[in-house]
Amino acid sequence: MDKKSLKIENTALSEERLLNWEKVQERLKDNMGQQIYSSWLKNIRLLKEYNHYVILGVQTRFFRDWITSRYADKILDEIKKHKLSINRIEFQIQEDKSDNKAIFSNAPEGNISDIKDSILNYNRLNPNLNFDNFVLGESNKLAYMSAKKICTQLSRYNPLFIYGGVGLGKTHLINSIGLKLREENNVMFISAERFMYQFIKSIKKNEMVKFKDFFRKANVFIIDDIQFIRGKEGLQEEFFHTFNSLFDKSSQIVISSDRAPNKLDRVQDRIKSRLSGGLVVDIGSPDYELKLKILKKKITEFESTFKEYPNLHESVVDFLAKDPNSNIRELIGVFNRIVAFSKMSKKQLNVNDCKIILKDVYKNSKVITIEKIQNVTSNFYSLNLQEMLSQRRSRPLARPRQIAMYLAKKLTTRSLPEIGRKFANRDHTTVIHAVKTIDKLCSTNEEIKKNVEDIKSIILSD
Numbered sequence: 001m002d003k004k005s006l007k008i009e010n011t012a013l014s015e016e017r018l019l020n021w022e023k024v025q026e027r028l029k030d031n032m033g034q035q036i037y038s039s040w041l042k043n044i045r046l047l048k049e050y051n052h053y054v055i056l057g058v059q060t061r062f063f064r065d066w067i068t069s070r071y072a073d074k075i076l077d078e079i080k081k082h083k084l085s086i087n088r089i090e091f092q093i094q095e096d097k098s099d100n101k102a103i104f105s106n107a108p109e110g111n112i113s114d115i116k117d118s119i120l121n122y123n124r125l126n127p128n129l130n131f132d133n134f135v136l137g138e139s140n141k142l143a144y145m146s147a148k149k150i151c152t153q154l155s156r157y158n159p160l161f162i163y164g165g166v167g168l169g170k171t172h173l174i175n176s177i178g179l180k181l182r183e184e185n186n187v188m189f190i191s192a193e194r195f196m197y198q199f200i201k202s203i204k205k206n207e208m209v210k211f212k213d214f215f216r217k218a219n220v221f222i223i224d225d226i227q228f229i230r231g232k233e234g235l236q237e238e239f240f241h242t243f244n245s246l247f248d249k250s251s252q253i254v255i256s257s258d259r260a261p262n263k264l265d266r267v268q269d270r271i272k273s274r275l276s277g278g279l280v281v282d283i284g285s286p287d288y289e290l291k292l293k294i295l296k297k298k299i300t301e302f303e304s305t306f307k308e309y310p311n312l313h314e315s316v317v318d319f320l321a322k323d324p325n326s327n328i329r330e331l332i333g334v335f336n337r338i339v340a341f342s343k344m345s346k347k348q349l350n351v352n353d354c355k356i357i358l359k360d361v362y363k364n365s366k367v368i369t370i371e372k373i374q375n376v377t378s379n380f381y382s383l384n385l386q387e388m389l390s391q392r393r394s395r396p397l398a399r400p401r402q403i404a405m406y407l408a409k410k411l412t413t414r415s416l417p418e419i420g421r422k423f424a425n426r427d428h429t430t431v432i433h434a435v436k437t438i439d440k441l442c443s444t445n446e447e448i449k450k451n452v453e454d455i456k457s458i459i460l461s462d
């Protein structure tokens, strides 16, 4: 360590002893319970420590928002017990790997490195993606019927080419085909990416003969996400030969793609035309009815797995099904989140709660800013913004001002001092007072409660 950094370290130390983060975490575990701790708090890291504040690292934006809205005060209180001078915490996102699995603390963790790098191991069908749990709607009916058809009449449509946008059920469908046909056939299921990888590796290791033999043994060859087959002419040539030799012995070929065959770029024309030579069907975006059916199915699955009803109000289910932007994968992800939250908070969530929880899911939703909260609130009370922010203390001005501060605290991740500054440079204690006052009023005064809810809806709805 050089002299300079030693000096900085010493200054920090001399101010007060350093925070013992493990201790803080232990105390949080004791106070908040194992479940909340392991779901939300365990993975928080202490990144930087200053005299008056600390920077904590969290995995995702979503974690940050959730922790800020629920536990930030408690974390700060606990930190203060260990180091009095700290009066603020800030969160920094370390890595954005939004993964719905993460919120189910007991989700099985696949150990990828355990999977041996062999061709055989790529031939994996997922038993959970089958025809029985594939929900039918207008957008996927044709693809589903074609998939079923080839299971009873092998090579009738060859190849079967299914295309559509992400998260619409392509992998689910072709996996179902594999499961069904595996009963009586030699099925090979592989993603195009893996296929290419294996292909190149075999060339390098001079194992092309082995590679080809291996694939040619299949009489059902299913390849997922073919749009990834691209690249050098030679490679495509080899792929084409493998493909043709499968054809020649009437193996059934099933292909999924994110676009139609003629739209595949950097793929030779004759490959494209061969791909289009059988039956080409598309899966479209799900409509409201299909989404509703899928959600209902998920609820039933949840019930039979956990032996309890996921505490979802009908309006919430309806709200989720109505989102025109989401695909099926997102829909299921969102459902899982909402259910996990409702379980953890032990209450039935309403549509507004969901909007807050899902803030980061909806790509089109804008970030909620303090300015926006101020504008909506002052409009709601027909006040001029400057009036609302002014130093005047009359109640018709002070209440809306407090409500705006309250919402700024609840709906954004801004710190108290930051909020204070945006309200004509008020002190953070004024913000604390506002939050407490409105919190209290919401439980005693129906009108205020309703106003707060209405303002919140307006803020969240556009």
Ligand code: ADP
Pocket (backbone or CB within 6 Å): 129, 133, 134, 135, 136, 140, 164, 165, 166, 167, 168, 169, 170, 171, 172, 173, 294, 328, 329, 332
């Ligand atoms: P794609 O391959 O088109 O990107 P997937 O097949 O991986 O999409 O589907 C995404 C998720 O949505 C999966 O969990 C899948 O099981 C589910 N899913 C998609 N379509 C349906 C459907 N019709 N019924 C039930 N689940 C579906």
Ligand code: MG
Pocket (backbone or CB within 6 Å): 170, 171, 172, 224, 225
């Ligand atoms: Mg897929």
